[in-house]
Amino acid sequence: MKYPFTGLNEYCLRLSEVLYSHRDKIHADLCFYTPLKALNFLGEHANYFTQQSFHKIYNPYVKKASVWHTTFQGSMYFPTSRHVKKILTIHDLNFLYDTEKNPNKIKRYLRALQNKIDRADSITVISQFTYNEVIKHLSVGSKPVEIIYNGCARPAEINTNNKPTFITDSKPFLFTIGTIAKKKNFHVLPALLKDNDYRLIISGVIQEHSYYQTILEEAKRNNVSQRVILTGPVSENDKYWLMKNAAFFLFPSVSEGFGIPVVEAMSLGTPVITSTFTSLPEISGNEGFCFNSFDPDDMRMTLSKASDEMNNNPDKRNALISRSKMFDWEISAKRYIDVYNSLL
Secondary structure, three states: OOOOOOHHHHHHHHHHHHHHHOHHHOOOOOEEEEOHHHOOOOOOOOEEEEOOHHHHOOOHHHOOOOEEEEOOOOOOOOOOOOOOEEEEEEOOOHHHHOOOOOHHHHHHHHHHHHHHHHHOOEEEEOOHHHHHHHHHHOOOOOOOEEEOOOOOOOOOOOOOOOOOOOOOOOOOEEEEEOOEOHHHOHHHOHHHHOOOOOEEEEEOOEOOHHHHHHHHHHHHHOOOHHHEEEEEOOOHHHHHHHHHHOOEEEEOOOOOOOOHHHHHHHHOOOOEEEOOOOOHHHHHHHHOEEOOOOOHHHHHHHHHHHHHHHHHOOOHHHHHHHHHOOOOHHHHHHHHHHHHHHHO
16 A cells, blocks of 8 residues: 555555454454555554564564465565464566566566465465466465455445546547556557547556656657547546546556456446456456457457447446446455454
8 A cells, every 4th residue: 555546555445444344254353564654544443553664674563463464476575484374465477478577587576476475374366367377387386275356446426527627528538547557558549549539538657657658659649649638646536437437448458467447447337448468358258348459450440349339239338337246345355354264
């Protein structure tokens, strides 16, 4: 939760909220290990332990712990003590496919993750795709590996009258959200605006400024700069308004362990078009649409066919909502609680 407006923050926040609401079902006291700026994020009555940088080397927090859950495989905060049971959640092995990473660095990442797996008592992964990746590239031995899908926050009401300030008219738009980084592949999207009136709205924290410029350059190259809006991070209300009112939610990422925004959009009945990479077809299922390639003509054809199907199939939006209900933080939290209790 050190980095707001990210998928990992969403995972930690939503899972923590539901775990705390079911704390009476855990056979031990529940304590949340948080950075100082997130202290009391569940209210002052929850138990917290504040993260300090020296904890990467010295682990005082395990002295009273029975079970420690490391919620991200890349975390430096992983107990060395043998007296505490350890759960490791692996979201993805995206680093394996980063062509810009030094091969020796990739090997070091794999060794570091294998070391954590060796020290863990239980492993959880967030998709079947991630499970397959872990089994293929790492050794888990006889340790249990549970597939526990992420959930989806379901706001009770979307205020469709409260537009984001940068929306000043009712023109149709396409929407996507995520960290502005190469793996999200957002730069392929401006080409979709050819021969139509759509605008493209891209929201998210700028992680790679050079990639932000790449998106702008693609918009200019396709002569659609005036119709491409990069908003930076947006509030929860603005995010859900954009998802609810978009003609399509687009997610062309080439590297995902799950894809929470896809489920959020589906939960609102908004049609989604994803890439065919990694976990995304698994999450969107037959109810979603996929870009079979990133050739601009092929992508525009996919968008056109998806538009036709949405217009001709009045039940499609209900099918999307139904699909999204597979991914529920209540279900996820109960599965994690079972894992906790099995180690107590």
